[in-house]
Amino acid sequence: MLARIYQPARNAMQSGQAKTNVWVLEYVPETAKSLDPLMGWTSSDDMRGQVKMQFETQEAAVDFAKGQGIAYRVLKMHTRKPLVRAGGYGENFATDRKTVWTH
Numbered sequence: 120m121l122a123r124i125y126q127p128a129r130n131a132m133q134s135g136q137a138k139t140n141v142w143v144l145e146y147v148p149e150t151a152k153s154l155d156p157l158m159g160w161t162s163s164d165d166m167r168g169q170v171k172m173q174f175e176t177q178e179a180a181v182d183f184a185k186g187q188g189i190a191y192r193v194l195k196m197h198t199r200k201p202l203v204r205a206g207g208y209g210e211n212f213a214t215d216r217k218t219v220w221t222h
Contacts, residue, residue: 120167121147124180125194142180144191145171 122144129139146167153162174180177193184191204210 120149120189122184122189122191123147123194124177124184124191126177126196128196142174142177143171144174144180144184 123146124142124144126142127139129136146165148163148165148168150163150165154160155162172180172183174183181191181193183189206213
């Protein structure tokens with residue numbers, strides 16, 4: 120029973136960083152998922168695949184895993200450089216622009 124501890128990546132559809140400051144502990148699947156031949160539904164015998172716990176810090180997640188005797192692996196995520204311009208979004212509509220605004 121192996122668990123992975125990681126920080127989730129931001130949603131690719133939005134530029135915000137919400138819900139990326141938590142740490143998640145979830146179990147690695149032990150068995151492969153199977154297809155039901157009649158309905159085509161995907162199923163699994165591994166009930167731990169439904170468990171996803173959130174923690175405020177990496178240390179809290181690691182302490183929980185150690186306390187419960189769960190083998191774990193910490194995954195380091197790549198961090199992005201924040202995209203912050205000096206004038207921000209309002210700079211697009213500034214009346215004192217020095218250059219002509221073009222597309």
